[in-house]
Amino acid sequence: STTRRPLMAGNWKMNLNHLEANLLVQKLAASLTEKQLTEVETVVLPPFTDLRTVQTAVDGDKLLIGYGGQDLSPHASGAYTGDISGAMLAKLGCTYVVVGHSERRAYHHEDDTVVNAKVKAALTHGLTPILCVGEGLDVREQGTHVAHCSTQLDGGLAGLTAEQVRQVVIAYEPVWAIGTGKTATPEDAQEVCGAIRQRLAKQFDQDTADQVRVLYGGSVKASNAASIMAQPDVDGGLVGGASLDAEEFAQICRFPE
Template identity: 50%
Template sequence: MAASRKPIISGNWKMHKNHFEAIQAVQKLHYRLDGDDHDSVIVTVHPPFTDLRSIQTLIEADRMKIELGAQNCHWEDQGAFTGEVAPPMLAKLDVAYVIVGHSERRQFFGETDETVNLKVKAVGRAGMTPIMCCGESLEQREAGDAESWVEGQIVAGLAGLGGDAVGTLVIAYEPIWAIGTGRTATSEDAQAMCAHIRSVVRSNFGDDAAAKVRIQYGGSVKPGNIAELMSQADIDGALVGGASLDPDGFAAIVQYRNH
């Protein structure tokens, strides 16, 4: 990992925790982390939409250094889109990072590379940072198509962006076969794909973008495997699912330097 790329560890809570539970979880996480943790790692939490205002107020009142994130958004700034949430609405809640194109959104809600691209651009326009997800299924990996599949997702998802913009965002590599299954890509597997992702960025957006873009690994990240993952040259952080629901466990992941 390059010294210029500050690690970013993100907790994706998915559809868990009401706003009371969210407040308790963030308070506990805050108590577990110290100034050195925040100096070394960007920490983001991504609760459900119904929790965002409560967590924004908590972070502001207690001057926490935890960054607020969202799990999704629409690509339009407003309109007749019942049930959707617009990027400017999130920005008004001091949301800093938005997950875009998570594999569950693609699998269960029909998101495509094209809609992911629209969302990446919309999040950026609203002054927030997208965490754009990519990753292959077990079938694609076993067929030898993993690298070409992920390359296609990146090229399509970032289409129309300049190198400067790409350098500021986060790409999360999440092997679909390792999400919530207990299976984890080996650190070598994860590094190989993250290096490939960086090479794709270099080929399409230039050396500077490739040097600056932060690449997270996501897929059954736990306190026991985070240090080895973070030791890899092209892994700049983690997108943590189930393990982020427990403040103690998530704090231990953030504190991987002490392992």
């Protein structure tokens, strides 16, 4: 993972209003040096209602922190009540957007076809999709987790050129490890992240596989980040709960030290 710049993204999920968002971003920036923020790309993924506030903080103080949305519509614009388009996110200065998070798949019945359309919509607007894949406990117990994640990967990237795939970030988030305090072992994370990279090489090409960043997500904390991030095919993390605490998230972002 030497040539891939590590990425640490904090997925706030449905937490923090815009006032709290401002505080967290300021604290995070104050806890990390410019060198640290340059070494590890640091990104926050707040609720939509916080994005304007985060933009104002980042622009106003020239913070080396990126930000993005947690979802986007597969459509460009129109009669889609409650949805947010990629164009709207891009206009606010977002550079990332989460696509196909397991909570969207579970609670909003998003299948690989919708996820694929969202990946394409993100790329159309110059946003980097963070495409999430991951198996539930039943699949893990059957031992078919690699095949499961490969299917989600293929589905999410269907119809993309290798050049487009190079703009995508993949996040492996085993559902049984999300918000449960049950972290995958570094070996578990490496097994699937490595398999994802091999799959990218097979479906696209080796160069693409070598360039794409593959993140691990699921109960990443300051105490376990370093050992997971040390794995050769893990290029960073997608952090939920622990990203809501500025000090802890800053510590996670300092993992190469």
